[in-house]
Amino acid sequence: MFRPLEVFIGLRYTRAKRRNHFISFISLVSILGIAVGVTALITVISVMNGFDKELKDRILGMVAHATIEGIGESVRDWPEALKVAREDPHVLGAAPYVERQAMLQGTRVSGAIIRGIDPALEAGVSEIGARMVDGRLDALVPGKFGIVLGKELAMTLGVGVGDLVTVFAPEFSATPIGAIPRMKRFTVVGVFEAGMQEYDSGLAVVALQDAQTLYRLDGPTGIRLRLDDMFQAFPVGRRLSQQLGQFYRVTDWMQGHSNFFKAIAMEKKVMFLILSLIVAVAAFNLVSTLVMLVQDKQADIAILRTLGQSPASVMGTFMVQGVLVGTLGIALGVLFGVLLSLNLSAIVHWVERTFHVTFLSPDVYYISELPSDLHGSDVAWITLTAFLFCTFATLYPARRAAKTEPAAALRYE
Incomplete structure (x- = not known):
C-alpha cells in the first residue's frame, strides 16, 4: 500500500x-x-x-565610495596619501579633486558646486564621462579653462557647448578700488546628465589645475576613492584613517546618503x-x-x-x-x-x-x-x-x- x-x-x-x-x-x-x-x-x-x-x-555613479580630506584647505602631502590609498586591496581607483562653491553667469545666473578633477583619473572613481550628452570630458585641458555643466544647470544658465560662462568664487581680492570678487571666464566644453537633480542642476566640472588656480590652492582638497564593494566603505575608511594619521579625515558615501x-x-x-x-x-x-x-x-x-x-x-x-x-x-x-x-x-x-x-x-x-x-x-x-x-x-x-x-x-x- x-x-x-x-x-x-x-x-x-x-x-x-x-x-x-x-x-x-x-x-x-x-x-x-x-x-x-x-x-x-x-x-x-x-x-x-x-x-x-x-x-x-545614479548617486554612486557621481559620488565617491570614500573620500580622503585634509584638515586644512588642501590635502597635506596628497601624492603620499594617494599612494597609500591605492595600496589597499579594496580600492579600485583613486583620484584627487577640488570642490568649492561658486556663482556662474551665462545669459542668466545660478549657484553651483565647482569640482576640479583630473580627467585621466576620473573614470576610475565616477561615471561622469559615461553620462556626457554633449562634448567630451577629456576636453578639460589644464590651462584652457574649460568647464562641463550639468544638463539642467546649462539650461538655467542658457548656455551650450562653445559658450562662455563667468565663474565667481566666493572670495575677494584686494585692489586699489576696493575688494572685488575673484572671477574667471570658462568655455563650456561639455554637458552631462546624471539623472539626479542634485547633480544635473548644481554641479560644474573643471580641470583640477584650473580649479586650484581659481581658488588659489596649493593642492587638491581631497581624494576620491572607488571600492570593489561599496558596503565595505566604512571599514576601509577606518583603516585608511589609521594609516594616514591625524592630519587626514576619511568619510564614506553612507555618511552623506545613508538616511536616503x-x-x-x-x-x-x-x-x-x-x-x-x-x-x-x-x-x-x-x-x-x-x-x-x-x-x-x-x-x-x-x-x-x-x-x-x-x-x-x-x-x-x-x-x-x-x-x-x-x-x-x-x-x-x-x-x-x-x-x-x-x-x-x-x-x-x-x-x-x-x-x-x-x-x-x-x-x-x-x-x-x-x-x-x-x-x-x-x-x-x-x-x-x-x-x-x-x-x-x-x-x-x-x-x-x-x-x-x-x-x-x-x-x-
Whole structure:
C-alpha cells in the first residue's frame, strides 16, 4: 500500500470529484487568491529593488565610495596619501579633486558646486564621462579653462557647448578700488546628465589645475576613492584613517546618503508586510474550504477511524490536502511573479503604446522607466512566508476533523 497513508488519502481527496461543487469553487478561489497575492508581492518587491538599484547607480555613479580630506584647505602631502590609498586591496581607483562653491553667469545666473578633477583619473572613481550628452570630458585641458555643466544647470544658465560662462568664487581680492570678487571666464566644453537633480542642476566640472588656480590652492582638497564593494566603505575608511594619521579625515558615501537608502530599505520592508496580508487573507480562505470539506467527509472520517486510523493521522490527511492546495497557488504565483518581474519593462512599454498613456513622464520623473530587479532571496522568503500562512490555515480544520466521533458521524448513515 502507498505510504504514508495521510499523503495517499489527501491526494485522493484532492483528485476526486466532489459531490459539493461549491467546495471545489472555494478551493479554486483559494488557489487563485494565493497566486495573485504571491505574484503581487514578488512584482512589487522587484520594483522596489529596481528603484533602489537605479538610485544607487545614479548617486554612486557621481559620488565617491570614500573620500580622503585634509584638515586644512588642501590635502597635506596628497601624492603620499594617494599612494597609500591605492595600496589597499579594496580600492579600485583613486583620484584627487577640488570642490568649492561658486556663482556662474551665462545669459542668466545660478549657484553651483565647482569640482576640479583630473580627467585621466576620473573614470576610475565616477561615471561622469559615461553620462556626457554633449562634448567630451577629456576636453578639460589644464590651462584652457574649460568647464562641463550639468544638463539642467546649462539650461538655467542658457548656455551650450562653445559658450562662455563667468565663474565667481566666493572670495575677494584686494585692489586699489576696493575688494572685488575673484572671477574667471570658462568655455563650456561639455554637458552631462546624471539623472539626479542634485547633480544635473548644481554641479560644474573643471580641470583640477584650473580649479586650484581659481581658488588659489596649493593642492587638491581631497581624494576620491572607488571600492570593489561599496558596503565595505566604512571599514576601509577606518583603516585608511589609521594609516594616514591625524592630519587626514576619511568619510564614506553612507555618511552623506545613508538616511536616503535606509528609508528605501524601510519602505521595502513595509511593503512586504502590507502585501503579505494579501497572501494571508488568501491563505485563510483555506480554512473555510477545509471546514466545509471536513463536514462533507464526516462519514469517511468515521469509517477510517473505525478501521484504526488515529486522530493524528486524520489531522495529517487534511493538512496534506490544505498544504497541497496552498502549494499549487504558491507555485502559480511564483511562476507568474517571476515572469512578470523579468518582463515588466516590456509590458509597461506595450501598455503605454497601446493605450497612449505615460506612467512615469520624463518631464516629471528622473527615473522614467519602471525598473525591476528580481532577487532569488526575495522569492525564497516570499515562498516560505506564503507556505507558512497556508500551513497555519490548515491547523484548525484538521484538528476539527481529528476530533470527529465515529459513532455520532455514522448514526444517520
